[in-house]
Amino acid sequence: xxxxxxxxxxxxxxxxxxxxxxxxxxxxxxxxxxxxxxxxxxxxxxxxxxxxxxxxxxxxxxxxxxxxxxxxxxxxxxxxxxxxxxxxxxxxxxxxxxxxxxxxxxxxxxxxxxxxxxxxxxxxxxxxxxxxxxxxxxxxxxxxxxxxxxxxxxxxxxxxxxxxxxxxxxxxxxxxxxxxxxxxxxxxxxxxxxxxxxxxxxxxxxxxxxxxxxxxxxxxxxxxxxxxxxxxxxxxxxxxxxxxxxxxxxxxxxxxxxxxxxxxxxxxxxxxxxx
Amino acid sequence: xxxxxxxxxxxxxxxxxxxxxxxxxxxxxxxxxxxxxxxxxxxxxxxxxxxxxxxxxxxxxxxxxxxxxxxxxxxxxxxxxxxxxxxxxxxxxxxxxxxxxxxxxxxxxxxxxxxxxxxxxxxxxxxxxxxxxxxxxxxxxxxxxxxxxxxxxxxxxxxxxxxxxxxxxxxxxxxxxxxxxxxxxxxxxxxxxxxxxxxxxxxxxxxxxxxxxxxxxxxxxxxxxxxxxxxxxxxxxxxxxxxxxxxxxxxxxxxxxxxxxxxxxxxxxxxxxxxxxxxxxxxxxxxxxxxxxxxxxx
Numbered sequence: 001x002x003x004x005x006x007x008x009x010x011x012x013x014x015x016x017x018x019x020x021x022x023x024x025x026x027x028x029x030x031x032x033x034x035x036x037x038x039x040x041x042x043x044x045x046x047x048x049x050x051x052x053x054x055x056x057x058x059x060x061x062x063x064x065x066x067x068x069x070x071x072x073x074x075x076x077x078x079x080x081x082x083x084x085x086x087x088x089x090x091x092x093x094x095x096x097x098x099x100x101x102x103x104x105x106x107x108x109x110x111x112x113x114x115x116x117x118x119x120x121x122x123x124x125x126x127x128x129x130x131x132x133x134x135x136x137x138x139x140x141x142x143x144x145x146x147x148x149x150x151x152x153x154x155x156x157x158x159x160x161x162x163x164x165x166x167x168x169x170x171x172x173x174x175x176x177x178x179x180x181x182x183x184x185x186x187x188x189x190x191x192x193x194x195x196x197x198x199x200x201x202x203x204x205x206x207x208x209x210x211x212x213x214x215x216x217x218x219x220x221x222x223x224x225x226x227x228x229x230x231x232x233x234x235x236x237x238x239x240x241x242x243x244x245x246x247x248x249x250x251x252x253x254x255x256x257x258x259x260x261x262x263x264x265x266x267x268x269x270x271x272x273x274x275x
Numbered sequence: 276x277x278x279x280x281x282x283x284x285x286x287x288x289x290x291x292x293x294x295x296x297x298x299x300x301x302x303x304x305x306x307x308x309x310x311x312x313x314x315x316x317x318x319x320x321x322x323x324x325x326x327x328x329x330x331x332x333x334x335x336x337x338x339x340x341x342x343x344x345x346x347x348x349x350x351x352x353x354x355x356x357x358x359x360x361x362x363x364x365x366x367x368x369x370x371x372x373x374x375x376x377x378x379x380x381x382x383x384x385x386x387x388x389x390x391x392x393x394x395x396x397x398x399x400x401x402x403x404x405x406x407x408x409x410x411x412x413x414x415x416x417x418x419x420x421x422x423x424x425x426x427x428x429x430x431x432x433x434x435x436x437x438x439x440x441x442x443x444x445x446x447x448x449x450x451x452x453x454x455x456x457x458x459x460x461x462x463x464x465x466x467x468x469x470x471x472x473x474x475x476x477x478x479x480x481x482x483x484x485x486x487x488x489x490x491x492x493x494x495x496x497x498x499x500x501x502x503x504x505x506x507x508x509x510x511x512x513x514x515x516x517x518x519x520x521x522x523x524x525x526x527x528x529x530x531x532x533x534x535x536x537x538x539x540x541x542x543x544x545x546x547x548x549x550x551x552x553x554x555x556x557x558x559x560x561x562x563x564x565x566x567x568x569x570x571x572x573x
Contacts, residue, residue: 019379022372023393026452029408030397032418036411044411045421090305097298105302109309114502115317116510116554118527119547122534123316126323126544146312149305207402210512210527214534226403230517243404250399258392 034244042234055237059245062238068225072206075137075221079144080201086145087152087197088190095160110150120147121214128215135217143211148201155200159193192260199257203250324544333541341545351529351546355553358525361440362509363557365447366501372448373455373500378489380456381463391460398453406514409446413437413518438520446514451507455500462496463489491569498562505561509554526550 032044037056041049059065090109094102112120124143128135167189171181209223216224226242229235324341327334345351380390398405412418413436420432436442466489474484512527519525526546533543 015375015379015383018375019384019390022376025372025449026394026397029412029449030400030405032408032411033400033404043416044418045416046418046425047421086305086308089301093298093301097295097301099295099298099302105306108314109305111313114506115551116507116527118510118512118530119320119551120313120316122530122540122543122547123320124312125534126319126540127316130319142312145308149309153305203399209403223401223403226401227513230403230407239404239407243400246404247400251396254392254396254399 030247033240034247037237037240037244039237042237044236044240055241056245059238059241064220065222065225065238065242068220068222071137071219072222075141075144075212076202076205078141079148079205080198082141082145083148083152083201084156084194084197086149087156088194090149090153091156091160094157095163096165106153109153112147113150117147117208117210121211124211125214135215137216137219137221139215139217140212140219140221143215144205144208147208147211148204151200151204152197155197156190156193159190159196163189195260196257199253203253320544321548323541324548326541328539328541331538341541342549344542345545345549354524354526354529355550357440358509358550359553359557361443361447361523361525362505364440364444365451365508366505368444368448369451369455369504370459370497370500373452374459374497377456377459377463377496381460381466391457394456395453398450402450403513405450406446406517409442409449410437410518413442413445437518438523440519440523442518442520443515443523443525446518447508447511450514451504454503458499458503459493459496462493462499466492494565494569498565501565502558502562505558506554509550 035048036044038051038053039048040052040054090105093099094105099105120143124139124146125135128139133139168181168185171185172178176184207223208221209227212221212224213227220228226239229239325337325339327336327338327340376394380387380394384390410417414420415432415434415437417432417437419436420429423429424432470488470492471484474488479487509525510527511525512531515523515525515528519528530543530546530550533539533546
């Protein structure tokens with residue numbers, strides 16, 4: 001009681017106002033995208049010309065956009081699933097066993113977080129070129145797996161770290177096979193982490209431009225398509241409509257992910273307390 | 276049953292190996308992928324930087340010539356300095372502006388979770404479009420200029436808003452904000468509140484208490500945020516390309532030109548290797564200096 005009163009007396013004044021201003025700085029630039037996507041003018045400037053949905057209709061009618069979107073969904077799905085499987089195996093190995101060189105492995109696998117994308121992009125380009133394989137969506141997928149593994153591993157490690165091995169022992173002592181133990185004990189406990197890892201890896205891949213730009217060859221992913229369109233002022237409002245659509249869809253995804261995470265937490269909390 | 280119940284002194288090496296073998300087996304697919312997709316390409320990059328491009332032929336005699344020309348030519352030295360200066364400014368600005376925000380969420384906000392979600396939502400739009408939004412805002416016919424003109428406040432648009440190092444800094448500081456807020460918030464949140472009470476009880480005023488307790492204890496978050504922002508932004512391609520103009524060009528743009536237009540891969544590779552080393556060196560010395568400075572405050 002007195003402690004919180006003392007803390008309260010030491011609050012710097014005006015921090016709440018600062019927080020609101022900061023939020024405005026974060027939101028206002030991003031909100032110009034949806035604002036001008038409904039503006040009935042090819043030019044992005046004030047005063048606003050009137051409300052229209054024609055940019056959204058043009059967006060839906062754009063074949064190249066649809067193709068790029070399909071490519072991005074494909075690349076994101078394959079990269080997210082692969083990175084999550086690799087991350088899950090590695091996280092399991094690092095938390096269940098005491099292996100030599102664990103910190104070296106962690107440092108090495110986390111390297112993509114600390115290497116600029118441009119360096120990863122040209123290095124992979126050199127490798128693909130040296131193997132004389134053609135550039136394609138497959139090379140993009142490979143690059144994105146490498147990029148996403150550190151994210152997947154970080155999420156899954158934090159999920160599996162607090163894992164009580166006696167739960168699995170109990171299952172085995174009660175006569176379950178190793179496979180059933182995995183299915184009925186390990187997997188359900190790891191599931192919120194797996195879902196979070198899949199979503200995070202997918203979002204990282206879906207939004208990645210530079211590595212894809214070096215590795216895609218003639219196949220465009222959505223960011224490569226957007227990059228190309230940014231050079232044509234006439235097509236700009238269509239890109240803005242696309243940006244607004246991406247914003248809405250990803251917000252929904254994030255909300256679903258948070259909801260799932262809370263669901264998982266609510267279900268596993270009693271176990272964590274018992275441990 | 277579990278190998279954890281065996282004390283290490285009693286466990287014999289072969290038995291330990293047998294118990295851990297499944298662990299190494301589980302780890303190996305990830306390691307194979309990362310060696311193929313990370314170690315091998317980086318090794319190839321270094322190898323290329325030691326070769327030479329002769330017309331369209333690649334000469335594979337080892338030479339340090341690429342490094343000599345990267346380091347000796349003035350435009351490239353200026354490029355390195357500019358990239359590191361811009362990224363340093365971005366890092367300082369992002370961390371300095373994010374700190375009070377993270378402090379507010381950690382110590383004052385009631386609905387912390389809601390604030391954290393609110394702070395991250397703008398970053399789920401495409402990175403390209405978030406950067407591009409600033410071009411719309413700062414441009415000749417952009418939001419600021421057209422807004423001020425339609426309000427009658429200015430007669431002609433400002434030309435100095437876009438295509439300079441400052442527009443790169445503002446754009447990157449906006450794009451990388453969550454990478455500062457989240458680590459700083461985590462380190463502030465971890466601080467034991469009784470330490471703050473103790474400092475107050477022992478007569479420290481708010482400022483002294485902040486400088487001697489809160490700030491040093493949140494240093495891991497600050498350093499983490501700074502590294503997380505500084506390293507990738509030195510290699511950012513999109514922002515300088517869209518809002519930088521000729522005066523805001525950074526390393527990634529020049530590396531891209533060497534690879535995609537000029538086709539001098541060895542030179543581009545040397546540029547990339549030198550920039551990684553320079554960035555690593557700056558990062559290490561800055562982190563060491565920050566730690567020493569805080570040790571002195573304490």
